[in-house]
Amino acid sequence: MAIKKNSVIDNRYVVIEEVGKGASSVVYKVYDKTNKHTKALKLLKNKVNAGFKKEIEILSTLSFENYVTPIDNFGVAMIDGEEHPYMVLDYYDNDTISKVASSKDYPIFTTREIEYYFSRVLSGLKRIHYNDFSNMIHKDIKPQNILLNSAWDPYIADFGITQILEKDNFELEASGTPKYMAPELFVEKNAKDYETDAKDMPYYIDIYALGVMLYTYSTGIVPFENFNVLTTTNSKNGKQIASRDLNLWMDTIKPSVYNPEINPRLENIILKAMAKDYTKRYQNVDQMQIDLSRLYDDKNIKMFEDYNVRPRNSKKFLNTYVTRFQTFLNTFNWKWIVGISVITILLIVGFVLTILLV
Structure with missing residues (x-):
């Protein structure tokens, strides 16, 4: 068409x-x-x-x-x-927030820019979570769905997979963009290795996605981007469904490893928003907004250390050493490494052939 x-x-x-x-x-x-x-x-x-x-x-x-x-x-x-x-x-004149970031020489935002954009995104998300129509979670918060108008104000778009929730009676649907999806969305209902038994509304699903966005625009790195979702086949209908994602089992690398100049309070917000165990994340946008408003507070802060703690019912099928090794591998850009290796081999072969021919 x-x-x-x-x-x-x-x-x-x-x-x-x-x-x-x-x-x-x-x-x-x-x-x-x-x-x-x-x-x-x-x-x-x-x-x-x-x-x-x-x-x-x-x-x-x-x-x-x-x-x-x-x-x-x-x-x-x-x-x-x-x-x-x-x-x-x-129509939004300034495209998406991802286009704005990619237009920079180095695709990260300053702390001021992050405060400006994300405080407003949180306001929009609050309207989605709590409104006169019903409680809901967006389920597809990502850079491509944050539009900017002529005044550079962000607007949330694309409600095609938004999930409407009923109090005390909701089931999480495994849908969204994988690298922005919270770990619990990749687990089958009633899975023994990860129980999603929260009694409150799961607003922490959207908060995790915001954490991934903050991580990306603070470091220039998309966490867990190099890993695919593992799938299993549903015996009832033969459809493949996501069973678990490696973002649950791999350790999250602190943003300061990639950006040593990151605001410590911002790093704290990112790690708490992306906690493996959803009960340790921000449970609503108000909590996250309060911390975001304190980015320039000069008081000492207690760093959030539980970001890599797995859920209490998780069954760790990868041992600690394998997990750490995979985390180590994740820090590399394999396309560059393979490319450099191929060029090096070709240069060596060319050098050897030159000597032999002479």
Whole structure:
């Protein structure tokens, strides 16, 4: 499905350019002829699905004043004789927070930038967690879903897999972007090696994802990026489901190893947000916001040391030495090492051949 520039969708939205594409949808920058504003139009490639309906329902209830993308309109457009559902959102001039970071010479933010962006993201997340509609967790907090407007204010986007929760009756669904997913999301229900028996709402799922983002933009390193999710086959339906992720079993390396100049309070926040045991994480955004507001407090702080403590019911199938060795391996960029090794071998072979030919 390709829509050309200047095409008109639903007799109202003039296509300016394609600005994003996902597995099930395409996002276009469009001009709204009725309201005479530039907008973002998210168009489904196929028929409407449950995630799309849920996203429309959620966005219709949340306030944009709390840094959440507001929905402007939705409908069904006829394209090449087929129906394609769409929704119209505000267009954000400065793209995503990931594009801003990648445009820097070194992709990390200053402490001031982190305080500015993430205090506002936390405000938006609070609106998602606690609102008049229902309690919910976003489940896909990541740089690509944090949009920036012309004033550089961040807005949370993409509610396609957001999970609506019922008090005292919720089950965690294993969905999201793996490197930003909390360890407990990779464990099958009733797994004996990791019990998700929290009695409070699992807002710590989104807090873990924020911790990964903070780690990335404080160090330039995405934690556990080089490791794949282990999967197991569900005997009932034959589908592969994630059973456990190595981010539970591998030690987290302190951000200060990569960035010795990191603010100690910020490092503390990151480690607490990314704690292996969800009961040791921040349990709500208010707790995290308080610590973020104290980044420049000159009082002595007690460093958070329990970030690598595994859940009390975890069964450590990798021994300590293997885990530490894998953590050591994770510090290297293997693409560079392989590349340098190949070049070195070629140079040696060339040198030897030169001597033999002479």
